[in-house]
Amino acid sequence: MATPNPDRRSERARRAILDAALELCSTETYARLTMEGIAKQAGVGKQTLYRWWPSKAAILLEAIEERAANTLEFPDTGDLAADLHTQLHALVRTVTDPLFAAYSKGLIAAAQSDPAISDALLNALIRPRVQLCLTRLTKAQQAGEIRPEVDLPTVVELLYGPVYYRLLLHTAPVTTTQVNTTINLVLTAIRP
Incomplete structure (x- = not known):
């Protein structure tokens, strides 16, 4: 009789834990989510969670990172x-997904008082996106599509800031129309 591969078992458990955490976020607030609840939903022992993650925030961050990767x-x-429209429309689809809203708002709130969560959230979601945008903008600037004196980190903030402003402060819905307007205004301001 063949012995089950422990790596495959571990991956199944890891996947069950990440899925359980996301599923629970659709019915529980972040504050009410517990390691015990995640373990029970995933069908694993609590010690299994702590073997891989120090907290519920760490579990959710990994789940979010996987979901946001695409x-x-x-x-x-x-x-x-066209590239800005494609990328920012993908962001709008992500942040307007009800499941994303369920778990991200709790994490963002927790990040305000926990520097470790804040840094992990920035590293998992924000900094990679900023770097990719900066890389694309730098190439456009080198190709003469953006004036040479334009500060590219500021352009990134101008592009993404309105999405997160609306998402976090609920001033208005996050929409592709809003993103299109923002992109058009920014491009008008930075082109030669």
């Missing part, structure tokens, strides 16, 4: 406007 890609078709 929206992280920043296309480079040679058309800066």
Whole structure:
């Protein structure tokens, strides 16, 4: 009789834990989510969770990172406007997903008082996206599509800031129309 592969078992348990955490976030607030609840939902012992993650925030961050990975890609078709639209529309689809809203808001709130969560959230979601955008904008600037004196980190903030402003402060819905307007305004301001 063959012995089960422990790596495959571990991956199944890890996947069950990440899925359980996301599933629970659709019915529980972040504050009410517990390691015990995640373990029970995943069908594993609590010690299994702590073997891989120090906290519920760490579990959710990994789950979010995996979910967001497919929206992280920043296309480079040679058309800066089209590439910005593609990338920012993917962001809108992600942040308007009800499941994303359920778990991200709790994590963002927790990040305000916990520097470790804040740094992990920045490293998992924000900094990679910023770096990809900066890389694409730098290429466009080198190609003469953006004026040489334009500060590219500021351009990134101008592009992404309105999405997160609306998401976090609920001033208005996050929409592709809003993103299109933002992109058009920013491109008008930075082009030669």
